[in-house]
Amino acid sequence: xxxxKKLIIQRISKxxxxxxxxxxFLGIGSKIFIPKKNSTEYGNKxxxxxxxxxxRANSIDxxxxxxxxxxxxxxxxxxxxxxxxxxFVCGAPAQKIQEGYYMLEDFFKEQKPKVVIYxxxxxxxxxxxxxxxxxxxAKQDLIFLSNEIxxxxxxxxxxxxxxxxxxxxxxxxxxxxxxxxxxxxDYSKHYVSKGYVLTNKIKPxxxxxxxxxxxxxxxxxxxxxxxxxxxxxxxxxxxGAEFVLMSSPLPRxxxxxxxxxxxxxxxxxxxxxxxxxxxxxxMKIDWSKDSCDKGYHLNVYGAKKNTSFVGKYLTDxxxxxxxxxxxxxxxxxxxxxxxxxxxxxxx
Amino acid sequence: MNFKENxxxxxxLPIVLLLYYILPKKARWGVLLASSLIFYILSSGIFTFIMxxxxxxxxxxxxxxxxxxxxxxxxxxxxxxxxxxxxxxxxKATNKKKLVVLAIVIINFGLLLTLKYGNFFLGMVNSxxxxxxxxxxxxxxxxxxxxxxxxxxxxxxxxRGTCKADKNFGRVLLFVCxxxxxxxxxIGRYDKLAGQLYEGHSFDYDKFMKGLQLMLWGLIKIMVIAxxxxxxxxxxxxxxxDADGSILLLGVLLYTIQLYADxxxxxxxVKGIGQLFGIEMADNFKRPFFSTSVNEFWRRWHITxxxxxxxxxxxxISLSKFFANLSAKAKKNFGDFLAKFLPSAFALFFVWxxxxxxxxxxxxYIVYGLYYYVVMMLGLLFEPLFVKITNALHINRKxxxxxxxxVIRTFLLVNLGMLIFRANxxxxxxxxxxxxxxxxxxxxFATSILSYKLHIYDFIVIAIGAVALFxxxxxxxxGHHLRDEIAKRNIVIRWTIYFAALFILVIVGAYGxxxxxADFLYAQF
Numbered sequence: 001x002x003x004x005k006k007l008i009i010q011r012i013s014k015x016x017x018x019x020x021x022x023x024x025f026l027g028i029g030s031k032i033f034i035p036k037k038n039s040t041e042y043g044n045k046x047x048x049x050x051x052x053x054x055x056r057a058n059s060i061d062x063x064x065x066x067x068x069x070x071x072x073x074x075x076x077x078x079x080x081x082x083x084x085x086x087x088f089v090c091g092a093p094a095q096k097i098q099e100g101y102y103m104l105e106d107f108f109k110e111q112k113p114k115v116v117i118y119x120x121x122x123x124x125x126x127x128x129x130x131x132x133x134x135x136x137x138a139k140q141d142l143i144f145l146s147n148e149i150x151x152x153x154x155x156x157x158x159x160x161x162x163x164x165x166x167x168x169x170x171x172x173x174x175x176x177x178x179x180x181x182x183x184x185x186d187y188s189k190h191y192v193s194k195g196y197v198l199t200n201k202i203k204p205x206x207x208x209x210x211x212x213x214x215x216x217x218x219x220x221x222x223x224x225x226x227x228x229x230x231x232x233x234x235x236x237x238x239x240g241a242e243f244v245l246m247s248s249p250l251p252r253x254x255x256x257x258x259x260x261x262x263x264x265x266x267x268x269x270x271x272x273x274x275x276x277x278x279x280x281x282x283m284k285i286d287w288s289k290d291s292c293d294k295g296y297h298l299n300v301y302g303a304k305k306n307t308s309f310v311g312k313y314l315t316d317x318x319x320x321x322x323x324x325x326x327x328x329x330x331x332x333x334x335x336x337x338x339x340x341x342x343x344x345x346x347x
Numbered sequence: 348m349n350f351k352e353n354x355x356x357x358x359x360l361p362i363v364l365l366l367y368y369i370l371p372k373k374a375r376w377g378v379l380l381a382s383s384l385i386f387y388i389l390s391s392g393i394f395t396f397i398m399x400x401x402x403x404x405x406x407x408x409x410x411x412x413x414x415x416x417x418x419x420x421x422x423x424x425x426x427x428x429x430x431x432x433x434x435x436x437x438x439k440a441t442n443k444k445k446l447v448v449l450a451i452v453i454i455n456f457g458l459l460l461t462l463k464y465g466n467f468f469l470g471m472v473n474s475x476x477x478x479x480x481x482x483x484x485x486x487x488x489x490x491x492x493x494x495x496x497x498x499x500x501x502x503x504x505x506x507r508g509t510c511k512a513d514k515n516f517g518r519v520l521l522f523v524c525x526x527x528x529x530x531x532x533x534i535g536r537y538d539k540l541a542g543q544l545y546e547g548h549s550f551d552y553d554k555f556m557k558g559l560q561l562m563l564w565g566l567i568k569i570m571v572i573a574x575x576x577x578x579x580x581x582x583x584x585x586x587x588x589d590a591d592g593s594i595l596l597l598g599v600l601l602y603t604i605q606l607y608a609d610x611x612x613x614x615x616x617v618k619g620i621g622q623l624f625g626i627e628m629a630d631n632f633k634r635p636f637f638s639t640s641v642n643e644f645w646r647r648w649h650i651t652x653x654x655x656x657x658x659x660x661x662x663x664i665s666l667s668k669f670f671a672n673l674s675a676k677a678k679k680n681f682g683d684f685l686a687k688f689l690p691s692a693f694a695l696f697f698v699w700x701x702x703x704x705x706x707x708x709x710x711x712y713i714v715y716g717l718y719y720y721v722v723m724m725l726g727l728l729f730e731p732l733f734v735k736i737t738n739a740l741h742i743n744r745k746x747x748x749x750x751x752x753x754v755i756r757t758f759l760l761v762n763l764g765m766l767i768f769r770a771n772x773x774x775x776x777x778x779x780x781x782x783x784x785x786x787x788x789x790x791x792f793a794t795s796i797l798s799y800k801l802h803i804y805d806f807i808v809i810a811i812g813a814v815a816l817f818x819x820x821x822x823x824x825x826g827h828h829l830r831d832e833i834a835k836r837n838i839v840i841r842w843t844i845y846f847a848a849l850f851i852l853v854i855v856g857a858y859g860x861x862x863x864x865a866d867f868l869y870a871q872f
Contacts (some may be wrong), residue, residue: 011552018842018845021842021846022846022849025846025849025850026853029853029854045860135484136484138392138393138394138486139484139486141392141393142391142392142393142394142486145389145392146390146392149348149354149389149390152354152358153352153353153354156353156354156357156358157353157859160353160357161859166853166854167853167859168859168860169860170853170854170855170856170859171859171860173804173854173855174802174804
C-alpha cells in the first residue's frame with residue numbers, strides 16, 4: 001500500500017514537472033517568437049492593423065473593427081479630411097470575430113474611442129461554409145452545426161494564441177533574427193494610413209446591381225459569433241463607447257438575407273446599424289470604377305465615397321469633435337498630406 | 348470535428364477521459380457510447396439516423412440469426428429425428444441465415460451506393476442515354492464507407508459463427524460508431540473490438556503514457572510532414588499543365604509521402620486515443636514502403652481494408668463451388684499453374700474493382716484499383732519467367748541488393764498508382780506521366796520550385812521528416828520496439844526525446860497563421 005502510494009506521488013510529481021517545463025518552454029518561446037517591431041521585416045504581417053500602438057494615447061474618436069471589408073472600405077484620413085474626426089481601422093485579412101474582439105480589447109488599453117464600429121461581413125465569413133437559401137433545411141442545419149464547431153474551434157485557437165503567442169508566431173522559426181533573442185517588443189512605429197489598406201486597382205463589378213433585392217430567407221448567425229458580438233457590445237459599454245454595426249458595399253458578399261439577420265440582431269439588442277449597401281445611389285458608387293476585385297472589395301475611390309457617407313452618419317448620430325484646427329492633432333494633417341501624395345503617385 | 352483540432356484535443360477528449368475514469372467500471376462503456384454519439388451528431392447532425400439505421404439493421408439481423416440457430420438446435424435435439432431430417436433442417440436454417448445476410452448487404456451497401464455513388468451512376472446514365480437528370484443533393488454521413496464495412500462484417504461473422512449475436516443494442520451501436528475509428532478506421536472486427544469497448548478498463552499509467560506518445564508521433568507525421576507537403580502537392584496538381592516534368596515528379600513523390608504521413612499519422616492518433624482508454628485497436632500500417640512486391644505492399648498498407656476484402660470478398664468467391672469446379676476443369680485442361688491462377692484471377696478482379704470503387708465515385712478510382720490488379724496479375728503470370736531469368740543471370744533472389752531492387756521497384760509502381768489516385772482526372776494523370784519523361788528540365792525545376800507556396804526551409808523539413816520516417820521504419824523492421832526502448836532509458840534521455848518531439852510539433856507544425864486545418868485525406872473516401 002505504502003509502495004503504491006509512493007508510486008502514485010512519484011508519477012504525479014513527474015507529470016507536474018513535465019508540464020511545468022513545457023509551460024516554461026511555451027513562455028520563453030513566446031518571448032522569442034513574438035515580433036519585436038511592428039513591420040513585415042520583423043514578422044508582423046498585419047502591421048497596418050496593429051499600428052494603433054503608434055498613435056498618440058487617447059487620440060482616436062472612432063475605431064472600425066473587421067476583416068478586409070473594413071480596411072478596404074473605410075479610410076480614416078478621408079474622414080479626417082472631410083469631418084475632422086480621428087479614426088482607426090483595427091482590421092486583419094480574414095479576421096475572425098474573436099480576433100476582432102481581442103484586438104478591440106487591446107485597443108481600449110491605449111485609446112478611449114467614443115464610437116466602435118464593427119464591419120459585419122466578418123459575422124458570416126470568418127470561417128465555415130456558406131449557408132445558401134437554396135439548400136434543403138437538413139443541409140442548412142448540418143452546415144450550421146459544422147460551422148458552430150468551427151466557431152468554437154476558432155475561439156479556442158484565438159484564445160490559446162492570445163495566451164501563448166508562440167502558437168501564433170511559431171512559423172517565424174525560419175526567419176528568426178538575433179534581435180528576437182535580445183529586444184523587447186516595441187510597436188510604437190507610426191504609420192500614416194491608420195489601418196486602411198490603400199489600393200487603386202480597378203476591376204469592375206458587372207454582376208447584379210440589385211443585389212439587395214428582398215428575400216424571404218434570413219441567414220442564421222452562428223452562436224459563437226452572436227456571443228462575440230454580445231461581448232463586443234459589453235466591452236464597449238464598459239469603456240463608455242457606443243457600439244455600431246456597419247455593412248460596407250460588397251455586392252459579392254452582401255445581400256438582403258444577411259442584412260435582415262444583422263438588422264434583427266441590432267434591433268433586438270438596441271444597437272445602431274448602418275447598411276451602406278442600401279445607399280449605393282446616394283453615395284454615387286460606380287461599380288465600373290469603385291471596386292478593386294469585381295465587387296468583393298472597394299478600391300480607394302469607392303472607399304472615399306463610403307467613408308464620406310459614414311462620416312455624415314457619424315455627424316448625424318454622435319457628438320464628435322472636429323479636431324482639424326487643434327494643434328494637438330497636427331500630425332493628422334501631415335499624415336493626410338502623405339496619404340494624398342501616395343494616392344497621386346499611384347495614379 | 349477533426350482529431351488535430353483544439354476543440355478535440357483540449358476539450359472533447361480530456362472531458363471524455365475524465366468521465367471515463369471517474370465513473371464506475373460498469374458504466375465506462377456508456378461514456379464511450381455517449382461520447383461517440385455526441386461526436387457523430389456534431390459531425391453529421393440529423394444524418395446520424397443513417398448510422399443508427401445501419402446499427403439497428405445489423406443488431407436485428409444478428410438476433411434473427413441467433414434465433415434461427417437456436418430453433419435449429421432445438422429441432423435437431425428433438426427425439427426421433429433422423430439424420431436426413433437434420434440435414435434438411437440445417438440446410439433450411441442456413442438458407443434462412445443467408446437470406447438475412449443478403450438483406451443486410453443489400454440494405455447497407457444499397458445505402459452506401461446511393462449516397463456515395465448516386466450521382467456517379469446518374470452521370471453515367473445521362474451520358475449513355477443522353478438524358479439530363481439533374482444531380483441529387485446527397486450528403487455523405489461521417490465515416491459511412493468505414494462503418495458500413497465494419498457493420499456488415501459483424502453480420503457475416505455471426506452467420507459464420509465467428510462471433511455470437513449481441514443482445515445488447517448499445518454494444519452493437521458502440522462497435523459501429525466508436526469515435527476514434529469513425530473518421531478513417533481502422534475497420535475493426537466484432538470479436539476483437541467489441542469486448543474491449545464494453546469492458547471498463549482501469550487506468551494504466553504506462554499504457555496511457557504510451558498512448559500519448561503515439562498521438563504525439565501521429566501529430567508530428569500529420570502536421571509537420573503531411574500538411575506541409577500537401578501545400579506543394581495541391582498547387583502542383585491544380586496547375587498540372589503549367590508544371591515541368593521535374594516538378595510533377597516531385598509532386599507525385601511528395602504526394603506519396605503526404606498520404607502515408609497523413610493516413611498512418613491519423614492511425615497513430617487513433618490507436619493512441621484508444622490506448623488512453625486501455626483499448627487496443629487493429630494495426631492499419633506496417634511500414635509499407637519496405638515491401639518487395641505490390642502484393643506485399645497491400646498487406647502492409649491499409650491492412651484492415653485489405654483484410655476485409657480478403658475475408659468477405661476474395662475467400663467467398665475463390666472458395667465458392669463455381670470456382671472449385673472451374674479450378675478442377677482448368678487443372679484437367681491447362682495444368683496446375685492455371686488451375687491455381689484462374690480462380691484467384693477472377694476473385695482478385697472483384698477485390699480490386701471494389702477496392703478502387705470504395706475510394707470514390709470516379710472512374711479514376713476504379714482504374715486505380717484495376718491498375719494494382721493488372722500489376723499483380725502480371726507479377727503472378729511472369730513469376731516463373733522471372734525466376735528463370737534471375738537464375739540464368741546468377742542473381743541471388745535472397746541477397747540484399749536484390750531486396751533493395753525489389754523495394755525500389757515496388758516504390759516506383761506504388762508512385763504510379765499514387766499519380767492515378769491524386770490527379771484530378773485520368774487525362775491529367777496520363778499527361779503528368781508523359782510530362783515526367785518528355786518535359787523534364789532541371790533548370791526550370793531550380794527556378795520554379797519555390798513558386799508553389801513552399802519555402803526552401805519547408806522542403807528541408809519534409810526531407811528531414813521523410814528520413815526520420817525511414818530510420819524509424821528500418822529500426823522497426825529490425826524488430827525494435829521504440830516506445831518500449833525509450834521507456835527503459837533514464838529520465839534525462841527520455842524527457843529530452845519527448846520534449847524534442849513536442850518542440851518540433853509546436854514550432855515546425857504547419858498550423859496557425861498561413862495554414863488551414865486540413866481534413867484527413869482518407870476521411871473523404
